[in-house]
Amino acid sequence: HAKENGKNNYQFFSDEMQSTMFHKIQLENDLREALDNEEFILHYQPQVEAATGKIVGMETLIRWRARDGSIISPAEFIPLAEDTRLILPIGNWVLHNACRQAKKWHDAGHTHLKLAVNLSPLQFMHDDLMDTVDEALESSGFSASSLELEITESVAVYDAEKTIARMQALRNMGVRIALDDFGTGYSSLVYLKKFPINSLKIARPFIQDMVDNPKDKALVEAIVSMAHSLELSVIAEGVETSDQLASLRKLKCDEIQGYFFSKPLAAETFDRLINNKMDSINLR
Numbered sequence: 001h002a003k004e005n006g007k008n009n010y011q012f013f014s015d016e017m018q019s020t021m022f023h024k025i026q027l028e029n030d031l032r033e034a035l036d037n038e039e040f041i042l043h044y045q046p047q048v049e050a051a052t053g054k055i056v057g058m059e060t061l062i063r064w065r066a067r068d069g070s071i072i073s074p075a076e077f078i079p080l081a082e083d084t085r086l087i088l089p090i091g092n093w094v095l096h097n098a099c100r101q102a103k104k105w106h107d108a109g110h111t112h113l114k115l116a117v118n119l120s121p122l123q124f125m126h127d128d129l130m131d132t133v134d135e136a137l138e139s140s141g142f143s144a145s146s147l148e149l150e151i152t153e154s155v156a157v158y159d160a161e162k163t164i165a166r167m168q169a170l171r172n173m174g175v176r177i178a179l180d181d182f183g184t185g186y187s188s189l190v191y192l193k194k195f196p197i198n199s200l201k202i203a204r205p206f207i208q209d210m211v212d213n214p215k216d217k218a219l220v221e222a223i224v225s226m227a228h229s230l231e232l233s234v235i236a237e238g239v240e241t242s243d244q245l246a247s248l249r250k251l252k253c254d255e256i257q258g259y260f261f262s263k264p265l266a267a268e269t270f271d272r273l274i275n276n277k278m279d280s281i282n283l284r
């Protein structure tokens, strides 16, 4: 009864806003508890050498197995985790657990596998980053040179100089850096010149359309060629068809990742994949 409280007391939030906020607060509380209750799990998606079909690494992708058994995708909760800074403890957990798992695979003889871990901009810019990475490597015994941190170019929007310094500090530790979702953000070529990175990941939209759309194909070709000229390795994300793969192999793209080869897998399944001598496929 807003009227009874005087004419200046209007309803500030619409019902829809209120229920969205309620949903967000609920989700935030659940997210906090999820960390304590160990409801997060890590999946690993193979990264494959395009020329040979050999698995050369895996990208770590977090999932949230909620108490009702449903799996919640990171696209849904990572943005909220960023907003609430919960990404810091969550990201720490991811880094430690992924390094521990990858160390097991190295110990089992798969020492060529590199481990990719995504970092959100907040994690990347946070003062504790170097200590967090160092601790994860120390406590797991995983080698720095086999760790690749994936960062999107949006990090540079905040502070390009700090971004470069931070990348350099990580490189000095021996860690590799990949620029994720390349081509979808600000993509300034100035950054590409200045960033001390090791590889580019071509974003899925380009790959998706490259077989049917000559413009996408031209862009993929240009990105591969530019990357190689800059002595960067290139990986194509979201490869789903044999036509895309054939096209990427022709363009000399170094690595591929996508459903065509494999979806992200639970650690046990990834383990079976690399131990059943299924670690190379016939790419035709």
Ligand code: C2E
Binding pocket: 045, 060, 061, 062, 073, 074, 075, 078, 091, 094, 118, 119, 120, 150, 180, 181, 237, 238, 239, 240, 257, 258, 259, 260, 264
């Ligand atoms: P991303 O780093 O670009 O990861 C690639 C996404 O594409 C993953 O979605 C993967 O499952 C999906 N994908 C891989 N191959 C294909 C394909 O062939 N077709 C299609 N349609 N999709 C494919 P996912 O696992 O839902 O992750 C979404 C995003 O959430 C990631 O994008 C990354 O930005 C973020 N994320 C995931 N795990 C973490 C994490 O541990 N920490 C942080 N900070 N972010 C994470």
Ligand code: MG
Binding pocket: 059, 118, 150, 180
């Ligand atoms: Mg990624």
Ligand code: MG
Binding pocket: 180, 181, 201, 203, 237
């Ligand atoms: Mg990506």
Ligand code: MG
Binding pocket: 180, 181
């Ligand atoms: Mg992404």
